[in-house]
Amino acid sequence: MPELPEVETVRKGLLPAMEGKLIKRADIRRPDLRWPFPEGMADRLTGARVLRLGRRSKYILADLSTGETLIIHLGMSGRMLINGLGTAEFHNNPALPGKHDHVILDMEDGTRITFNDARRFGAMDLAPTDEVEDHWLLKNLGPEPLGNRFDEAYLIGRLKGRNMPIKTALLDQRIVSGLGNIYVCEVLHRTGISPKRKAGKLSEARVATLVPAIRDVLGEAIEAGGSSLRDYRQTDGELGYFQHSFAVYDRENERCAKEGCKGIVTRVVQSGRSSFYCPTCQR
DNA sequence: ATGTGTTCCTGTCCGC
DNA sequence: TGCGGACAGGAACACA
Structure with missing residues (x-):
């Protein structure tokens, strides 16, 4: 969740x-x-x-x-x-x-x-x-995405030579900790990167765009009180409302939310998890 | 060392 | 309405 x-x-x-x-x-x-x-x-x-x-x-x-x-x-x-x-x-x-x-x-x-x-x-x-x-649950976690230790040079270094899809890499808590399925999908859409692209084959310039996109998406979601789809509730039982801002997540077959893009959001399964993306503007 | 598939558990939704 | 199957904000673990 x-x-x-x-x-x-x-x-x-x-x-x-x-x-x-x-x-x-x-x-x-x-x-x-x-x-x-x-x-x-x-x-x-x-x-x-x-x-x-x-x-x-x-x-x-x-x-x-x-x-x-x-x-x-x-x-x-x-x-x-x-x-x-x-x-x-x-x-x-x-x-x-x-x-x-x-x-x-x-x-x-x-x-x-x-x-x-x-x-x-x-x-x-x-x-x-x-x-x-x-603690064994915490010791292998990568840097906090909103912290100083997470920057462009770090991410470029960690993705270098990696053969896995960028989607899978960003879900790996050892590389960067805190992202999950929703926000990885949203970040990749913002940067125009296909979730299927191999992490190690992205240009350094493209990897660099991921860093501010991750910070922005997470920051906006925190301001909105998170995203409520099924189970998630705030401590007072209230819903978050960032789900209204989703560009791709849980929007299969809907129109891409990017200004001027006529693509249709598509769902694919990667490492057993759904990835939502726009094949038109994410390459 | 890397990458992938399976597994834990309950609830909900969709098609027949 | 009931039943089966797919799927769900995670991530450790077993295995190629």
Whole structure:
């Protein structure tokens, strides 16, 4: 589900409810999501204060007063909801946890944070805060696309000699971290690059155009509160609205959104994932 | 080392 | 309405 803009939107929504607040009670309602929860997670969270709520790529990182950091990944369908808003069960009885409410954090001021994840591809783990960058889930992540370490020279270097399609390369979190299927499709459309083009065969000039395009698309999506297609919700249950700005994603057989282009958006499958693009203006 | 296909899980939508 | 199949914002893993 959530790519960087959605995760960042969720983090911002959680900030007032979590940062600086004490976790009064942690209810872990099943033993695992994608992987088992760490040993004694409920006890390690109970009584901890959230010192800082940060983000690395698609991971939300809650630094705790215990010296540990809670690592949260939303997978495809994960939601973090405040006071039960936005769950399917909300309309029936907001006091009862829903079927897919797997972790519930009750904060000292009475606010309830619920991790809801139907598909359970999400994950949570705890690691010492001073070693969190070396955690196995985080240590191989490429640079933040909105950070200083991500620039034209870096991307040119990383794509050099690579035989995979540019679409696949931009989805590889080791090359650049935070992009997912939606935003890669949108970035490639903006730059006029076909998703099928081999990454290592693009000219340096064309690769260079990807960097500002990635920054722009992600920045605009964050401003719009992310994209809501099926599962994604903000922490208050509200939808994001960047999906109204899609030029190609989820627009198969529709007219290309580029000014003056008469192409029709086409869907192809690459490494098992849908790519949407305009064969007329993306070459 | 690279590139590709499979797998985890539930829900929804579409065609018959 | 029911049933089967395709598909879904991710990414680790097994294998050529």
